[in-house]
Amino acid sequence: MTGSTTLAGNHGQQKKPVIACFPLYPPLELFHCMGLNPMILWDLKARIQDTQESDAHLQTFTCSVARALTQFLLADEAPGFDALFMYNACDTLRNLPEIIQAGLAGKGRSIPIFRLHIPTLALDQPHSAEYLQKGIKGLIQEIEAYFQVRFDPKNFSSSAFLYRHMRRQYRQLETQVAHGRLDFAVFNQLCCSGRHLPDTRHLAELAILAGPEHENQNALPAGAPQPRVLLSGILPPPPAVIQAMEKTGLCIAGNDLANLSRSYLADMEPLDDPVAYYTGFYSQHPPCPTLLPSADSRIPHLLGLVHSRKADGIIWIGEKYCEYEYLEMPFLEKQLKQKNIPLLQLECGLDDKENIGALKTRIEAFAELLRSSHGSIC
Amino acid sequence: MAAFVKTESGKRLTDMMTRNYFNNAVRAQEGGFVVWIAIVVPAEIFLGFENIVYAVPESFAAMTAARGFGPQLCQKSEKMGYSMDICSYARIDLGSGLASEGDASALGLPRPHLLISNNNNCSLLVKWFDVYHREWGVPHVVLDIPFCYENQKPKDWEYISAQFHDLIQTIATLSGQKFDLDKVREAVRYSSEASRHWKRFIRCAENRPSGITAFDSFVQMAPTLTMRGTSELAEHYRLLADETEARMAAGLFPVPDEKYRLLWDNIAPWHQLRKMQQRLAELKANIISASYTYCLGCLEGDYRPTYYSPDEDPLAYLARIQNFSICPQGMHLRRQAMTQAIERAGIHGVVFASNRSCKPYSLMQMDQQKYISQTCGIPATMVDVDHADVRNYNENNVFLRIEALLEQIDSRSEQHLKH
Ligand code: SF4
Numbered sequence: 001m002t003g004s005t006t007l008a009g010n011h012g013q014q015k016k017p018v019i020a021c022f023p024l025y026p027p028l029e030l031f032h033c034m035g036l037n038p039m040i041l042w043d044l045k046a047r048i049q050d051t052q053e054s055d056a057h058l059q060t061f062t063c064s065v066a067r068a069l070t071q072f073l074l075a076d077e078a079p080g081f082d083a084l085f086m087y088n089a090c091d092t093l094r095n096l097p098e099i100i101q102a103g104l105a106g107k108g109r110s111i112p113i114f115r116l117h118i119p120t121l122a123l124d125q126p127h128s129a130e131y132l133q134k135g136i137k138g139l140i141q142e143i144e145a146y147f148q149v150r151f152d153p154k155n156f157s158s159s160a161f162l163y164r165h166m167r168r169q170y171r172q173l174e175t176q177v178a179h180g181r182l183d184f185a186v187f188n189q190l191c192c193s194g195r196h197l198p199d200t201r202h203l204a205e206l207a208i209l210a211g212p213e214h215e216n217q218n219a220l221p222a223g224a225p226q227p228r229v230l231l232s233g234i235l236p237p238p239p240a241v242i243q244a245m246e247k248t249g250l251c252i253a254g255n256d257l258a259n260l261s262r263s264y265l266a267d268m269e270p271l272d273d274p275v276a277y278y279t280g281f282y283s284q285h286p287p288c289p290t291l292l293p294s295a296d297s298r299i300p301h302l303l304g305l306v307h308s309r310k311a312d313g314i315i316w317i318g319e320k321y322c323e324y325e326y327l328e329m330p331f332l333e334k335q336l337k338q339k340n341i342p343l344l345q346l347e348c349g350l351d352d353k354e355n356i357g358a359l360k361t362r363i364e365a366f367a368e369l370l371r372s373s374h375g376s377i378c
Numbered sequence: 379m380a381a382f383v384k385t386e387s388g389k390r391l392t393d394m395m396t397r398n399y400f401n402n403a404v405r406a407q408e409g410g411f412v413v414w415i416a417i418v419v420p421a422e423i424f425l426g427f428e429n430i431v432y433a434v435p436e437s438f439a440a441m442t443a444a445r446g447f448g449p450q451l452c453q454k455s456e457k458m459g460y461s462m463d464i465c466s467y468a469r470i471d472l473g474s475g476l477a478s479e480g481d482a483s484a485l486g487l488p489r490p491h492l493l494i495s496n497n498n499n500c501s502l503l504v505k506w507f508d509v510y511h512r513e514w515g516v517p518h519v520v521l522d523i524p525f526c527y528e529n530q531k532p533k534d535w536e537y538i539s540a541q542f543h544d545l546i547q548t549i550a551t552l553s554g555q556k557f558d559l560d561k562v563r564e565a566v567r568y569s570s571e572a573s574r575h576w577k578r579f580i581r582c583a584e585n586r587p588s589g590i591t592a593f594d595s596f597v598q599m600a601p602t603l604t605m606r607g608t609s610e611l612a613e614h615y616r617l618l619a620d621e622t623e624a625r626m627a628a629g630l631f632p633v634p635d636e637k638y639r640l641l642w643d644n645i646a647p648w649h650q651l652r653k654m655q656q657r658l659a660e661l662k663a664n665i666i667s668a669s670y671t672y673c674l675g676c677l678e679g680d681y682r683p684t685y686y687s688p689d690e691d692p693l694a695y696l697a698r699i700q701n702f703s704i705c706p707q708g709m710h711l712r713r714q715a716m717t718q719a720i721e722r723a724g725i726h727g728v729v730f731a732s733n734r735s736c737k738p739y740s741l742m743q744m745d746q747q748k749y750i751s752q753t754c755g756i757p758a759t760m761v762d763v764d765h766a767d768v769r770n771y772n773e774n775n776v777f778l779r780i781e782a783l784l785e786q787i788d789s790r791s792e793q794h795l796k797h
């Protein structure tokens with residue numbers, strides 16, 4: 001069996017009930033403080049062997065994220081999660097809870113699914129703030145009733161503290177990558193394997209890697225010898241593509257990837273009130289096409305990253321069939337062009353292994369382009 | 379097989395739609411406040427203002443596709459960088475809207491002062507309208523309508539109602555126009571009346587042979603999107619239902635030798651309407667019903683319609699019926715309604731049109747197909763159709779599957795006879 005037990009085993013706290021969450025920005029602290037092991041189910045491509053189960057439920061024009069997730073959960077060897085949690089993010093995902101439930105029922109299995117609708121209006125409006133409040137309170141009640149646990153504000157604050165610590169460590173590690181002291185692939189792997197659970201083993205791993213470095217993006221050496229790129233998109237590219245980037249001498253100076261910086265850039269002050277905490281968390285969240293109110297700030301955010309990471313160009317990793325990202329790209333491209341920031345658009349899907357050769361060639365050409373204009377940008 | 383006949387209602391529809399289109403253009407030119415809306419946005423609210431012109435890009439895209447211009451406009455947007463994997467409505471509309479930069483030409487929709495989308499039909503619409511918001515600097519209001527996996531909850535209803543009140547404020551501020559709730563009340567009454575006649579028209583499918591084809595309903599639904607809340611719409615649907623009933627009484631049926639009664643699940647194949655209808659009729663098959671059109675006016679998993687009663691608060695009612703079409707309904711709710719439709723109309727087989735352009739509609743059909751075959755005991759097939767981009771459509775493949783479905787229906791009825 002390939003990944004599922006490993007994934008569950010990563011937590012090292014099997015006695016706690018595991019709540020598997022999707023997509024990427026669930027209220028982890030809340031589950032954690034109530035004695036659950038929250039685990040984010042994301043980027044499961046490497047953990048599935050085929051898509052047989054998913055293919056019985058989802059058409060092939062579904063993005064790889066949803067197909068891999070469905071496959072992972074419906075496979076016979078799927079780990080025995082105690083519950084699933086999902087919040088609204090995109091049209092593809094909104095259909096999944098019922099599809100997964102139907103698939104499990106077909107196998108004589110069942111699992112409770114908790115849901116939360118995160119308002120897609122700015123949370124500074126009274127109605128949306130109130131709606132989120134009701135949603136969080138309702139979720140707490142449901143978790144309490146189902147798992148027979150109690151919510152305690154103090155525990156919440158401690159969990160929030162732990163997650164903040166972990167996110168900070170990720171940011172330190174990103175600095176190491178930008179300095180060329182840590183492979184991006186290793187960093188990505190580490191973030192993925194942690195699945196955002198601050199268990200002690202994972203935190204220790206992070207601390208060792210982060211070393212004595214302090215987070216200080218502005219201290220990055222100007223005019224570094226290698227062209228520096230920023231990766232943007234929902235998922236990082238497959239390992240072979242990352243290797244190709246690093247082999248051509250590109251330095252991955254930063255990222256705007258959903259599973260990386262979009263997940264760890266928010267630096268929330270620990271609070272004991274989950275409503276106030278998540279109102280802040282979702283309001284200040286780094287922009288992501290799945291968080292609709294954040295859409296307008298994506299371009300300034302990206303430009304800010306280009307500036308702070310001293311990036312020479314951006315490589316956008318398009319997730320095949322993800323209309324959310326696709327609809328943002330042309331305008332983004334136009335804006336970057338106006339600012340003279342080179343952009344390479346790649347597309348990856350479930351069958352990307354077959355396209356690696358073509359992707360490599362385009363990466364090499366892009367690296368050449370950056371080299372030839374190096375120093376004249378930013 | 380009956381030849382294709384343009385009914386009186388068909389002619390009136392063409393007139394109405396054309397008039398509405400030109401009126402909108404003229405009113406916009408003369409200073410009307412123009413809003414572009416997603417189809418589920420409650421258009422009745424706009425009728426409460428003095429002079430709001432509302433346009434519906436989805437409907438525009440559907441009509442463009444039906445006229446055969448879909449691929450042309452899709453290609454335009456693809457050249458601008460919009461992926462072929464994006465919904466073809468969005469590509470058609472962006473191809474038309476962005477290509478006409480700065481000019482409100484008679485070929486497109488009048489340029490908007492405000493964009494209003496919502497996320498229950500689909501969230502893609504929000505991203506699509508966001509493109510105009512950024513390109514043109516037009517404000518964009520998003521109505522956040524929690525997706526309905528089950529019947530609407532009170533907290534959802536309160537949340538939606540509150541947003542409608544905010545929307546009215548926003549429009550009043552931006553347009554400088556006054557709002558009159560009584561006018562909305564009247565508009566809601568007309569919509570409800572239109573819905574009542576629409577149901578009468580849809581029920582003509584229950585007759586054997588069916589008095590309509592689903593293709594008639596696809597064409598006739600257009601003013602539900604663009605003229606909701608008007609007396610003209612209510613009157614049109616009254617005449618449509620009357621005419622259809624009268625034709626049935628006179629023994630006039632679209633497929634008089636109808637042998638196979640089918641149900642269609644997904645958006646209309648706009649580029650194929652007449653062609654598909656005729657080819658099916660040659661096989662003595664009629665797609666008599668479609669989830670896309672029987673759902674209009676029904677709520678959450680119910681095939682039966684919901685009506686407005688005059689003592690209700692119209693805004694509260696509009697908030698309650700935000701899930702009046704199928705896309706915002708989850709799989710279990712859709713199943714309930716589909717099962718009722720199958721039973722009432724005596725459906726022999728279901729065609730699930732898997733549509734790569736519309737993920738919210740399509741990404742549950744594989745489970746629906748299994749469920750319907752098992753629980754309703756009728757065969758079902760799945761065909762690949764893109765509702766507006768004919769480049770993603772293969773007629774032969776589709777008909778191979780439909781013919782196989784008809785054979786399955788035959789063999790089931792033979793078995794049935796044997797027992
Ligand atoms: S990759 Fe895009 S389509 Fe897929 S789950 Fe994420 S947001 Fe949805």
Ligand code: SF4
Nearest residue numbers: 465467499500502736
């Ligand atoms: S066709 Fe589907 S994806 Fe396209 S706008 Fe309509 S509901 Fe959304």
